[in-house]
Amino acid sequence: MTDAALLDRPSKPASDGSGKPATVLTEHIVEVISDSGEGAQRCGQSLGAIAARSGNGIWTVEIIPAEIQPPARSVAGASGIRIRIGQKKVTNGGDETDLVVAFNEQVLLGRVRAGELKRGATILLESMWREHKDPQIAGSYVEAVKSLIDSGFRVIEVPLERECRALMTDARRGKNMFVLGMLCSIYSLDMTLARDQVARIFGKKDEKVIATNVRLLEAGFTWAEANLDFKYAIPAEKQKEPQIVVNGNTAIALGVLASGMDICAMYPITPATSASHYLSDVFERVGGMVHQAEDEIAACAFAIGASYAGRCAVTITSGPGYSLKQEGIGLAVMAEVPLVVVNVQRGGPSTGQPTKVEQGDLLTAVYGSHGDAPKVVLATSDIEDCFYSMITARKIAETFNMVVVVLSDASLATAQAPFPRPQFSEDWLAPPLDQTPVPAGAKPYDWDPVTGIAHRFIPGQPGGMHTLTGLAHDRMSKVAYDPAINEEGLRARSLKLAALQKALKTPAVHGDPEGDLLVIGWGSTQGVIEEAVDRARADGLKVSSLHLRFIQPMPSGIREILRRFRKVMTVESNWSDRREDELIDEDNRRYSALALMLRSRFLVDIDCWSEARGQPIKPGDVVAAMRAKLNEGTPS
Amino acid sequence: MTTPVTKTIIRLHEEHHSLEDYQGGVPRWCSGCGDNAILAAVQRLCRDEDLAPERTVFVSGIGCSSRFPHYMKTYGFHGIHGRAFPIAEGIKMARPDLSVFVNTGDGDCCSIGAAHWIHAIRYNMNMTVILHDNHVYGLTKKQASPTSPIGFKSNTTPRGAVLEALNPLTVTLGVQNASFVAQGVDWIPDLLYDIIARAYRHRGFSFVRIIQRCPEFLPKMFEPWLHDPGRTLLLTHANGLTPSAETSRIYKNQREHDPLDINTAREIASAEDPIPVGILYQNPEIPCYEDLRGAGAPRTAERTRIGLEAEFDKVTIWPDEAPAQPRVA
Numbered sequence: 029m030t031d032a033a034l035l036d037r038p039s040k041p042a043s044d045g046s047g048k049p050a051t052v053l054t055e056h057i058v059e060v061i062s063d064s065g066e067g068a069q070r071c072g073q074s075l076g077a078i079a080a081r082s083g084n085g086i087w088t089v090e091i092i093p094a095e096i097q098p099p100a101r102s103v104a105g106a107s108g109i110r111i112r113i114g115q116k117k118v119t120n121g122g123d124e125t126d127l128v129v130a131f132n133e134q135v136l137l138g139r140v141r142a143g144e145l146k147r148g149a150t151i152l153l154e155s156m157w158r159e160h161k162d163p164q165i166a167g168s169y170v171e172a173v174k175s176l177i178d179s180g181f182r183v184i185e186v187p188l189e190r191e192c193r194a195l196m197t198d199a200r201r202g203k204n205m206f207v208l209g210m211l212c213s214i215y216s217l218d219m220t221l222a223r224d225q226v227a228r229i230f231g232k233k234d235e236k237v238i239a240t241n242v243r244l245l246e247a248g249f250t251w252a253e254a255n256l257d258f259k260y261a262i263p264a265e266k267q268k269e270p271q272i273v274v275n276g277n278t279a280i281a282l283g284v285l286a287s288g289m290d291i292c293a294m295y296p297i298t299p300a301t302s303a304s305h306y307l308s309d310v311f312e313r314v315g316g317m318v319h320q321a322e323d324e325i326a327a328c329a330f331a332i333g334a335s336y337a338g339r340c341a342v343t344i345t346s347g348p349g350y351s352l353k354q355e356g357i358g359l360a361v362m363a364e365v366p367l368v369v370v371n372v373q374r375g376g377p378s379t380g381q382p383t384k385v386e387q388g389d390l391l392t393a394v395y396g397s398h399g400d401a402p403k404v405v406l407a408t409s410d411i412e413d414c415f416y417s418m419i420t421a422r423k424i425a426e427t428f429n430m431v432v433v434v435l436s437d438a439s440l441a442t443a444q445a446p447f448p449r450p451q452f453s454e455d456w457l458a459p460p461l462d463q464t465p466v467p468a469g470a471k472p473y474d475w476d477p478v479t480g481i482a483h484r485f486i487p488g489q490p491g492g493m494h495t496l497t498g499l500a501h502d503r504m505s506k507v508a509y510d511p512a513i514n515e516e517g518l519r520a521r522s523l524k525l526a527a528l529q530k531a532l533k534t535p536a537v538h539g540d541p542e543g544d545l546l547v548i549g550w551g552s553t554q555g556v557i558e559e560a561v562d563r564a565r566a567d568g569l570k571v572s573s574l575h576l577r578f579i580q581p582m583p584s585g586i587r588e589i590l591r592r593f594r595k596v597m598t599v600e601s602n603w604s605d606r607r608e609d610e611l612i613d614e615d616n617r618r619y620s621a622l623a624l625m626l627r628s629r630f631l632v633d634i635d636c637w638s639e640a641r642g643q644p645i646k647p648g649d650v651v652a653a654m655r656a657k658l659n660e661g662t663p664s
Numbered sequence: 665m666t667t668p669v670t671k672t673i674i675r676l677h678e679e680h681h682s683l684e685d686y687q688g689g690v691p692r693w694c695s696g697c698g699d700n701a702i703l704a705a706v707q708r709l710c711r712d713e714d715l716a717p718e719r720t721v722f723v724s725g726i727g728c729s730s731r732f733p734h735y736m737k738t739y740g741f742h743g744i745h746g747r748a749f750p751i752a753e754g755i756k757m758a759r760p761d762l763s764v765f766v767n768t769g770d771g772d773c774c775s776i777g778a779a780h781w782i783h784a785i786r787y788n789m790n791m792t793v794i795l796h797d798n799h800v801y802g803l804t805k806k807q808a809s810p811t812s813p814i815g816f817k818s819n820t821t822p823r824g825a826v827l828e829a830l831n832p833l834t835v836t837l838g839v840q841n842a843s844f845v846a847q848g849v850d851w852i853p854d855l856l857y858d859i860i861a862r863a864y865r866h867r868g869f870s871f872v873r874i875i876q877r878c879p880e881f882l883p884k885m886f887e888p889w890l891h892d893p894g895r896t897l898l899l900t901h902a903n904g905l906t907p908s909a910e911t912s913r914i915y916k917n918q919r920e921h922d923p924l925d926i927n928t929a930r931e932i933a934s935a936e937d938p939i940p941v942g943i944l945y946q947n948p949e950i951p952c953y954e955d956l957r958g959a960g961a962p963r964t965a966e967r968t969r970i971g972l973e974a975e976f977d978k979v980t981i982w983p984d985e986a987p988a989q990p991r992v993a
Contacts, residue, residue, distance in 0.1 A: 270981070314971035329780075495688070498742065
């Protein structure tokens with residue numbers, strides 16, 4: 029899309045610029061790549077913030093090596109950030125990169141080999157390595173530049189270190205702000221906003237630090253104005269309301285704050301932990317607290333204890349931690365204690381890929397814990413949804429006395445994009461603690477015959493004394509091994525899902541309500557899938573998409589939607605067996621998680637296209653997958 | 665204004681509790697099981713301390729002793745194996761106004777829940793913990809527990825347990841922030857009551873190990889101690905237990921021990937025969953985690969709104985635009 033977006037007409041000179049004509053673009057993808065600790069992410073986040081404040085749509089994707097300090101100048105150690113800037117709202121990281129700033133050739137090669145650069149992309153490369161005293165390093169650099177040029181990239185060597193040294197003794201630490209200045213020139217961004225952004229990020233430090241970094245910023249801008257022969261402008265179509273810019277994990281933490289929950293119990297785990305970091309910083313100001321438990325099991329049990337005592341609590345984790353919590357989740361299901369569990373998914377199984385995205389935990393979330401353990405599972409579809417999902421989750425947990433699992437993932441965890449600033453409503457908050465006497469004769473599990481819901485008694489309520497148990501129990505919470513009583517409890521706990529399901533709205537189809545192919549997704553891929561559908565539709569393909577926020581229970585109306593499409597396919601970031609593998613056939617193929625669930629529920633031959641590369645799915649790849657699916661079999 | 669006499673009488677009746685107010689279901693423990701003695705002592709304590717049943721919670725894990733909450737007429741939480749501590753901690757953090765008790769067995773506490781036990785000591789939350797230590801897994805029918813004596817023949821150690829038994833007292837006394845450690849035996853009910861009462865009155869994590877008999881799987885284990893009072897070492901002190909004349913007449917083997925003295929407490933805890941009975945350690949100065957973390961702080965809608973708006977302000981772009989319409993989550 030960016031190829032087509034590059035409009036071949038010069039615009040009026042940028043306000044801060046030198047009079048160099050700027051090429052007008054609808055969008056562009058830029059990456060800043062460095063060794064760990066060189067500040068590429070801060071540079072990119074700042075660029076995103078400046079562009080967002082200019083009114084552009086942005087989406088940032090952090091490129092994170094698994095280690096804290098991977099070896100310098102290594103292909104695997106690439107640390108950095110991608111920023112996709114658009115005229116309109118941007119909902120995902122897009123396809124390949126148009127422009128890269130790299131602090132050494134090795135980290136750059138990491139991105140090239142991963143296929144993350146567009147053909148002919150512009151590369152701005154730190155040139156200091158050319159004169160490095162170690163001939164091996166200098167040689168490697170020269171060789172890399174030659175091979176990149178031979179591959180058709182436009183390589184521009186930039187003396188980052190030399191330029192920065194004039195302004196700062198430790199030039200390595202100042203490069204990122206110099207690069208930020210360069211990028212402001214390249215994208216015709218307002219330097220007043222840029223200076224303000226620098227002041228914001230160094231706000232906690234002294235004036236001298238801010239002044240040094242502003243000088244670096246300005247030097248980068250001036251260098252680019254004087255030395256680069258190109259300039260872009262991405263005119264903004266500004267939103268009409270105030271926006272906030274946070275990543276998905278911060279949005280989850282803000283959502284916890286807004287939901288009225290006041291206890292978060294957690295144990296450190298990547299990539300979930302930053303949500304708890306943020307919460308640890310702010311929660312106490314509103315009367316909440318984050319408890320760092322001794323382990324994941326304790327975190328879950330602590331949250332269950334707090335919820336039982338009348339304050340609905342949340343526990344936030346990622347894959348391995350989620351596995352450890354299974355027994356506790358089963359207890360909350362059985363005893364009907366409200367509980368919110370957030371799983372920021374990462375690559376699995378086992379330790380897997382801690383910093384990488386995967387939608388691998390759906391079936392565990394829906395079916396996990398031994399026995400029949402019905403729980404609500406909802407998946408956050410974007411950063412804004414991370415915020416509101418927490419409010420929704422707390423409400424459902426307390427209304428139905430159920431476990432609500434909120435699935436996010438590593439890509440939403442660190443991605444940033446603006447969304448409308450939420451307007452606080454007291455309806456978001458938990459009701460006050462009920463300490464009123466329980467009416468005579470009331471039972472702790474007085475399951476409603478239709479909805480299965482029982483009104484639980486909270487410690488402190490006179491007359492409500494009973495012992496809650498994970499054993500099978502009757503309406504009085506008495507341990508019971510009677511066959512009929514066991515089924516009565518199972519039935520009630522299951523019915524609650526149906527009761528919630530009746531309240532859910534059918535999700536809207538993106539695109540026409542009928543056509544040749546319906547693509548179904550869940551979680552963080554909404555932006556990618558919808559962009560792919562829009563591109564395909566622009567090319568005349570009859571494709572639409574459906575995105576599921578609630579996966580358990582699944583809203584009604586989906587069966588009718590499926591009927592209106594010739595073919596149906598899910599797009600997921602998880603593993604499904606490849607049909608081209610010799611041993612794989614229809615009798616043994618393992619489908620992606622959502623496809624499996626949809627096939628079993630609707631008895632429709634729903635296919636899946638999935639990848640588990642640890643990277644966000646690219647819209648271009650989804651378009652290709654849709655074309656392949658449409659061309660499959662006999663043409664209609 | 666004076667309160668009418670009848671009203672006062674009614675209130676007295678309502679506010680003062682009898683043993684029946686704490687007696688739940690009929691215990692299903694074996695006759696002669698030490699759990700029965702502990703239940704009787706705890707119910708007596710609740711009555712004497714006049715605990716409001718609705719503001720009292722007994723939390724347990726899994727095992728014979730973890731059935732305890734079912735036999736109380738208070739609130740109870742019969743949890744999962746080994747996790748009574750974190751559940752109880754969550755309850756106490758959410759509701760510091762509740763009286764929290766934990767009933768846990770030697771398998772529940774010292775084996776599957778050992779990590780939680782260590783950290784629960786360190787958190788030092790205000791709760792009374794009773795370790796029902798019968799030295800064997802009973803509910804699963806006779807397997808060796810961490811406190812089983814070496815040589816103990818069980819279904820998993822048919823040729824005798826090969827490991828030395830774990831000593832819950834020395835472990836507890838070795839953890840930072842231990843604030844109350846005591847030991848009782850099920851066959852001396854008066855002292856059992858006194859010890860649990862002292863534990864309840866201590867503000868902090870009060871750990872009471874109770875050595876108890878399992879008539880089913882370790883029937884003769886404590887016979888020698890039952891028949892020879894000299895093999896019980898009674899710890900006495902003005903700040904600890906002050907046994908009655910009658911108790912002292914039987915249990916003459918006494919040692920004055922100041923519960924503030926942790927080094928001596930550790931020395932006493934290490935010696936297992938004679939069995940020390942009494943308060944080994946008490947330090948009222950150690951802060952409780954719930955106090956350090958501001959448990960029970962008021963949470964109001966206004967406070968949340970102010971906090972949230974302040975956070976939004978930090979990340980808002982274009983603050984001058986008209987605000988969005990409130991969204992229903």
